[in-house]
Amino acid sequence: MSLANPVSATDHAQGAADAKVTLVEYGDYQCPYCGAAYHIIKAVQNRLGTRMRFVFRNFPLNQAHPYAELAAEAAEAAGAQGKFWEMHDALYENQAQLGPPLIETLVKRLKLDARQFETDMETRKFQARVKHDFVGGVRSGVNGTPGLFINGERYDERWDEELLSAALQKAAAA
Numbered sequence: 001m002s003l004a005n006p007v008s009a010t011d012h013a014q015g016a017a018d019a020k021v022t023l024v025e026y027g028d029y030q031c032p033y034c035g036a037a038y039h040i041i042k043a044v045q046n047r048l049g050t051r052m053r054f055v056f057r058n059f060p061l062n063q064a065h066p067y068a069e070l071a072a073e074a075a076e077a078a079g080a081q082g083k084f085w086e087m088h089d090a091l092y093e094n095q096a097q098l099g100p101p102l103i104e105t106l107v108k109r110l111k112l113d114a115r116q117f118e119t120d121m122e123t124r125k126f127q128a129r130v131k132h133d134f135v136g137g138v139r140s141g142v143n144g145t146p147g148l149f150i151n152g153e154r155y156d157e158r159w160d161e162e163l164l165s166a167a168l169q170k171a172a173a174a
Helices: 032-051 068-079 084-093 100-109 114-122 127-139 161-173
Strands: 012-014 021-027 052-058 147-150 153-155
Touching: 012 084, 021 032, 021 161, 032 052, 032 084, 032 161, 052 068, 052 127, 068 084, 068 100, 068 114, 068 127, 084 100, 100 114, 147 161
Parallel strands: 021 052
Antiparallel strands: 012 052, 021 147, 147 153
């Protein structure tokens, strides 16, 4: 399957738009598989450098993970203050403690405007954004996390570092 929603300027992306290969992840901050994939993707980003762009989209699996949507909205609220990737990384790096107390700690650690963050969270300002990502994932055939796409095409192989890196390098060379 292919991405239903092409990568756009509204996506959270690391790396140049003209990179040879784009990896899109539909992820859930509370999913243990996404937590494992986080470290693999970081290693692959280091390996490929400027040849790769990484895009993260929210895919909270609320039935299985009660804090997934809260975490996705927190990442978006941090993103509104220019700190999406810092919050994204901190949520995965502290995944075992995921919940409201961790998010409060991260707001302080990242030096976010706490009042604005709290308002954004209370009003669910980013709920529609998270839902948009989720619906795009469903339309793209994502039925579990992490859902990975390389240059718009679904990646269904194991996502260990060697296999994912080889698939990305092959796509970059094409």
